Amino acid sequence: MIPYGRQSIAETDIAAVMDVLRSDFLTQGPCVPQFEDALCTLSGARHAVAVNSATSALHIACLALGVQKGDMVWTSPITFVASANCALYCGASVDFVDIDPHTWTMCPNALRDKIAGYQREGRTLPKVIIPVHLSGQSADMKALHAITAPHGIRIIEDASHAIGACTAYGPVGNCALSDVTVFSFHPVKIITTGEGGAALTNDAETARRMELLRSHGITRDPEDMMQASDGSWYYEQIALGFNYRMTDIAAALGVAQLSHLNAFLDQRHAIAATYEAAFADSPVRLQRVPSTKTSARHLFVIRVDAAKHAQSFDTLRERGIGVNLHYIPVYRQPYFKALGIDGHSCPEAERYYAEAISLPIFPALTSADQNYVIDSVRAVLA
Numbered sequence: 001m002i003p004y005g006r007q008s009i010a011e012t013d014i015a016a017v018m019d020v021l022r023s024d025f026l027t028q029g030p031c032v033p034q035f036e037d038a039l040c041t042l043s044g045a046r047h048a049v050a051v052n053s054a055t056s057a058l059h060i061a062c063l064a065l066g067v068q069k070g071d072m073v074w075t076s077p078i079t080f081v082a083s084a085n086c087a088l089y090c091g092a093s094v095d096f097v098d099i100d101p102h103t104w105t106m107c108p109n110a111l112r113d114k115i116a117g118y119q120r121e122g123r124t125l126p127k128v129i130i131p132v133h134l135s136g137q138s139a140d141m142k143a144l145h146a147i148t149a150p151h152g153i154r155i156i157e158d159a160s161h162a163i164g165a166c167t168a169y170g171p172v173g174n175c176a177l178s179d180v181t182v183f184s185f186h187p188v189k190i191i192t193t194g195e196g197g198a199a200l201t202n203d204a205e206t207a208r209r210m211e212l213l214r215s216h217g218i219t220r221d222p223e224d225m226m227q228a229s230d231g232s233w234y235y236e237q238i239a240l241g242f243n244y245r246m247t248d249i250a251a252a253l254g255v256a257q258l259s260h261l262n263a264f265l266d267q268r269h270a271i272a273a274t275y276e277a278a279f280a281d282s283p284v285r286l287q288r289v290p291s292t293k294t295s296a297r298h299l300f301v302i303r304v305d306a307a308k309h310a311q312s313f314d315t316l317r318e319r320g321i322g323v324n325l326h327y328i329p330v331y332r333q334p335y336f337k338a339l340g341i342d343g344h345s346c347p348e349a350e351r352y353y354a355e356a357i358s359l360p361i362f363p364a365l366t367s368a369d370q371n372y373v374i375d376s377v378r379a380v381l382a
């Protein structure tokens, strides 16, 4: 089976991990800050907090922005469940803003309408919105920021797909139009640490809170302490935190993987360009990407006629192509339905779900395999 995505691990990556295994520090040691510094350099953000997953990063980002019981968080329905679960972890409620029909990311018009609708009904507006950079293409952050800023709504960018992507406002992760940006380093993503994630921000206080929450809410910094010190052994728990630390083993892999980022992106762009050329004169519809090389090209999603969707999906699988569907609208999940959240207001997400198929895209995909995928898609749609 040709998978839809997979990691690329070089001998130098393996050597970097082996070095850590022979060193004094296995969990958070010198490699974690080194990885965090590299993430700041790459993105232009002032602070990076590396953790054990993007899910953890989303959770501590919500907490650091003050999300709590009684609050509301809005995200895109076309995302992995973690983009919504992070709000539920904080005791907040979740609602969904429909996607744009062309870019498939959070639709600014739908956001404006939803805010107006909530205001008409006298409902409290969300504390935070979490736009998702689907397939590596940034949502329209300028529009989303302009709509939310007057209401004091904060923004967490779920850039799990989008390390290495850029916009007119610079690299994704620079938080130019958001409070926090989250990356994932799960093996199917652009670079990997096995499991891992990071939360980036330009705000020192938000970074400090996320660092505290990453490690049990414990501080050894006298400046943060609430009581007088009992002695040089003294530490204080000043918040309810978690063990969300990234290991040094993972961080070493992350640093090594970052050295391949540009090569990975070039390979992904080349694969995407080949697909785009191949499907240019076909009924297949593609995500609107403003210009070349802005997307990190984590996924390559095609949309086919809804009447042919399930059949095409199954036939491609039968042909040994590990197609996937990113994503089932989150409000369709039984857990969310049980919370009383429904998707009646997300017709574009419904249309997307009825048509989307993710094709294989990853740096090591061979042109022979890609041509086989292209021929197979053409055949099933003929």
Ligand SMILES: *Cc1c(COP(=O)(O)O)cnc(C)c1O
Residues within 6 Å of the ligand: 052, 053, 054, 055, 056, 079, 080, 082, 083, 132, 158, 160, 161, 184, 185, 186, 195, 196, 197
């Ligand atoms: C992968 C993913 C996550 C979760 O990432 P983990 O590192 O596996 O926790 C969150 N949001 C989106 C959009 C993702 O694709």
